[in-house]
Amino acid sequence: MRLVTWNVNGIRSISGGFRQLFAELDADLLCIQETKITKDMLTADIANIDGYNSYFAFCHNAKKGYSGVVTYCSDNYKPYEAIDHLAIRGYELPLGDVEVDDEGRAVITEFLIEKVEADTAGTSQGLHDDVDRGIKLVMVNVYCPRNDPDNPERVDFKTRFHRLLKARVQQYRFDGYHVIIVGDLNIAHKAIDHCEANMIVDFHKDPHRLWMNELFNDGYVDCFREFHPEEQHAYTVWNTQTGARKTNYGTRIDYIITDEELQKMGFFVDCHHMTSVMGSDHCPVIAEIHSNWRIISARELPTLCSKLMPEFRGRQTSIRSFLCMDNSSITSQRKATTETKRKRLLQSSLKTFFSLQGTSSHNGDRRDIPSVEINEMRSDIVNWSETTSVSDSAVEWLETVMPKKRAPENSVFEKMMRKRKIPICSGHGEPAAERTVKKPGPNFNRRFYACARPKGFATDKNARCNF
Incomplete structure (x- = not known):
């Protein structure tokens, strides 16, 4: 059996759909x-x-x-x-802290398991055996709140949620x-789990890491570290804005x-990480269950x-239907919709133009049309107007919207439109990338240039330099 956990960062936006999942x-x-x-x-x-039963928790x-979790x-x-x-x-x-339990952050599933003989393992899956001989097992699927040091309320919320989680699993252990x-x-538990642990003051004294210490001291095991205790750079999430996944500059949370x-x-x-699976800023974590163990269904x-659920009774989607979906039909529908919108916009624009010229010709009233100097313009378009069936009002309208003469080369507009020279980063000799400050403060929304490569360790030559 295989147990997988994955933060998908939006279930409807999974790359490749449920075929990947x-x-x-x-x-x-x-x-x-x-x-x-x-x-x-x-x-x-x-x-x-098809083939699965699902359990959702909603915010x-x-x-x-x-x-939300499922x-x-x-x-x-x-x-x-x-x-x-x-x-x-x-x-x-x-x-009993229900106030921190309304954001859909946990689904609990209770099972009965049993250990079977090696020669019968794999032959008894799915059987509904006598529950009296089963061993009770509970699985808690959880999405803990993010730590936000700048928001004391959310820091307190995270702390309370951790206490609730521990109390719940301890209650199950008692039962x-x-x-x-x-x-x-x-939470990145130890320094080995964080790419910038050496930059964080009092890293090990963080209260949330201390909470994890208490959890493990109370008789729990980190499965990944149980099988890979010293593995370096074993991360599960990366900053997509800095391209850190390319340089494996992340954290294990x-x-x-x-x-x-x-x-x-x-x-x-x-227990291992599937870093090759894309579609989220996280990667899946997988634990393999020994073949001698099975769940009593x-x-x-x-x-x-x-x-x-009443709205879904009798409605089941087959994975095969996902794998066999005709992408061309979806593309055709999108193309047709785009063409229709484009046609409507074009029709609307033409109607507006001809209604303008028709109204002007019929009423003979040109007071709404701006008066401009158009001597040079008339010489440019006189031949066109003589050979084209169009009213004088339409010609005059075109003249009003066209520029009187070209702006000088040294105008402010010309300077604005000139392509800015992109600086070269000092570390790689490559064109830098323009960035925008997103952190609240006096420099918020200010633009600057930095090395275009993804963020990474200082020793990584393929990572971003200090430019």
Whole structure:
């Protein structure tokens, strides 16, 4: 079995569509963060995928198209329960902190698992066995808030969310569940996980990193570091504005975390990053489950399942239909729409022109047409007007909108239109790129030139120089 987590940065904008998402990832359990859709934006092609059952959490506050997570489970591995929140109403804080639980940041799925003999592994998948012998497992698909040091309210929000998440998984551990936490935690845990850790003051003292330390000290394991403890530059997200993915200048903030006991039982055999998969500023993180373990599939789907929504009952999209979609038909429709709009615009412009000349000729009243000196202009267009069937008012209208004479070469307009000389960067001898300051402050929106190459490590000759 394969567990995959991926922050897609907008589920409707995935490069290559669901062909990339399901066919290439080949996931049995797929956890997606930052869907950026609300329930009314959910469509059948996203909700109901052939061979999968899905569970969405939506942002319920005023932020449209914000946050959101979804968990897709193979129909061979149906969960027994699915929940779209972390907080438990009526409980004391932090477990009852419902105020930080309305942005659609978590989906919880509960399973039963069992270990099978090597000679029967792979032959019993999808069977509905006696649940009494199953081992309880909960998977929490989570999208933790981003840290914003300039916004104290969001810093506090992130801190409260972390406390709620930990309280929820600890409650499951108390109830006898094994726990898997997957998703975008928006924290680079150690210096090895951050490309600019040496530039951050008191990096290890950050309260959110200290929270992760507490989590791991309480009996949880970072699966990637369990199998690749010393791997350098193993990042999962890059700044697209600086082109940092080309130079692998990023951070590792996407995780698959499990309790120590489950890991000691040999549940996972590997965890790695699929950096070759594009379509988002993040890459997928994959954990391979040992073939001796299987999920006991539930007989019934949980009520949160998208297939049970009234608007989607009986409507299921086959992956094959996605793979066989005729892109030419879509292109033709777009082309036809563009041509229609262009034709309407042209018709509108011609009608406006001829209605103007017709009105002027009929009324004989030219008081609305500006008076200009047009001696040179008439000499240029007299032959055209004599050989073309067009009213005098139309000729006069053309003369009013055409320039009286060419502006001198040294005019302000001419200087503005001259191509500016682009400077050459000192590090590579290449044309620099124009940038705009986006950080709030006195230089906001000011333009400047910098090396056009992507941002990267100072030792990387292919990265941006200090120009």
